[in-house]
Amino acid sequence: MSWTDERVELLKKLWNQGLSASQIAAELAGGITRNAVIGKVHRLGLSGRAKAPAPQQARPRKAPTRAPSHPMSHTHSAPVVRGNLAVAPKAMPMAAPIMELAPTPMTDVVIPMSERVTIMELRESMCRWPHGDPTSEDFRFCGAKSPTGTPYCNFHSQVAYQPSMDRRRAAARAGGMR
Structure with missing residues (x-):
């Protein structure tokens, strides 16, 4: 295989x-292979080229197919979405x-309002336990x-x-299990 002047001119014209x-x-x-054509195009510096003519009518897109539901699957599961444009449910x-x-x-401990601090007043040696709704003006930290x-x-x-055993016991009491 060799690149003759005629082949190079035809390559440029077709490109x-x-x-x-x-x-x-x-x-x-x-x-001459596809890769040989690509290599020659790059060596010749042919980068800008005309776009291929667009088809007269766009192909109709296929309707997305859903994966068949397994009889043992949960009925409230989210639909299967694939692709890089998929949006998470x-x-x-x-x-x-x-x-x-x-x-x-210590469950009776009440933090006096005088000790509660805003984020601007919070220092390294102060308790950072939040009190109230963070979106309200009354939001403070324990301090x-x-x-x-x-x-x-x-x-x-x-x-x-809390120790893990205490959490398990509390969960068992709340759920009615033992």
Whole structure:
């Protein structure tokens, strides 16, 4: 296979007409492959070319097919969506299970309003336990003294960090299981 002047001129002409590299290779024949055409186009610096004429009428798109539902599948599952343009289904909020905390001597602790602080007043040694709705102006943090290296005061640490056995017991009581 060699690139004769006639073949190069035909390549340029076909490339500028908008033919694909595969189509050009078929026209040139004589052992010239699609990759050989692409390589020669790059070596010749042929980059800008006419677009291939668009078909008169666009092909109708196929209707998306749904995957058959398995009889054992959940009836409330989201439809199967594939492709890089797929949009994730919106998450539906679910009510969190209410768990009763084991009564402790510290459950009666009330944080005085004078100790509660805004985000601007919050310092490293203060408890970061949130109080109220973050979108309201009354939103504050606990602000009580917290031990060095911990984000919460002693009371809120007990609420935040419960031993796993206590959580299981509380969940069992709330769910009626044992």
